[in-house]
Structure formats: C-alpha cells, structure tokens
Amino acid sequence: MPCYELPQCMSTGREIRLIEDEDGLWSAIDEETGVASWGETREEALEMLDEAVSLHTGEAGEPVTDEDLEELGLDPDSVPEEVGVPDAPWFEDSDETA
Numbered sequence: 551m552p553c554y555e556l557p558q559c560m561s562t563g564r565e566i567r568l569i570e571d572e573d574g575l576w577s578a579i580d581e582e583t584g585v586a587s588w589g590e591t592r593e594e595a596l597e598m599l600d601e602a603v604s605l606h607t608g609e610a611g612e613p614v615t616d617e618d619l620e621e622l623g624l625d626p627d628s629v630p631e632e633v634g635v636p637d638a639p640w641f642e643d644s645d646e647t648a
Contacts, residue, residue, distance in 0.1 A: 564581075564582060565580075565581040565582065566578055566579065566580055566581065566596070566599065567579045568592055568595065568596075570592075574590075575588055575589070575590060576588060576589050576590070576591060576592050576594070576595035577595060578595040578596050579599075580599060580602075580603050583603055583606055583607065585599065585602045585603050585606045586599070586602070587599040587601070
C-alpha cells in the first residue's frame with residue numbers, strides 16, 4: 551500500500567522543520583508553536599514532537615501547579631507566566647516569546 555494511503559503518512563497541515571546534526575541525531579521543530587524535540591531517527595523525532603506539541607497545547611498532560619514547582623525545588627514566583635524562546639540555534643530568528 552502506498553504511504554499516502556496510510557494514516558501515519560497523511561498531512562496534518564503543520565509546518566515542521568527537520569534538522570540532522572553532525573552526529574546523525576534529528577531535531578523536529580513545529581513552526582507554529584515553536585515547540586521542538588529530537589530523536590535518533592526522523593520518525594522518532596516526529597513522534598516525540600507530536601507528544602511535545604500535545605503537552606504544550608494542553609491536549610495531553612496536566613497543568614503545572616505551584617505545588618508541583620515547589621516539589622521540584624522551584625519558587626513559583628520566579629517562574630515566568632509566558633514561555634520564552636529557548637537558547638537554541640534554531641530559535642535565533644524567533645520572537646522573544648513563544
């Protein structure tokens with residue numbers, strides 16, 4: 551069966567950038583959300599990106615509470631409300647907030 555007939559090959563309309571580094575690892579970046587992930591293969595990077603985007607958009611997971619932050623040893627007042635742009639080379643041309 552051709553790939554275009556399989557559900558995992560159908561386009562979602564998302565613009566995703568794939569980058570292979572010098573060690574053969576793959577980064578996948580969702581251009582709309584600014585969320586990035588990586589994997590040892592392109593397929594793994596895309597699977598990890600899907601999970602990361604789902605968590606970022608609230609489609610999966612639970613919101614982080616002040617109690618969660620305190621359990622991790624973080625002061626909730628020191629954590630910004632807005633998500634900033636990570637210090638990563640593929641975000642150099644991005645805005646200051648995601």
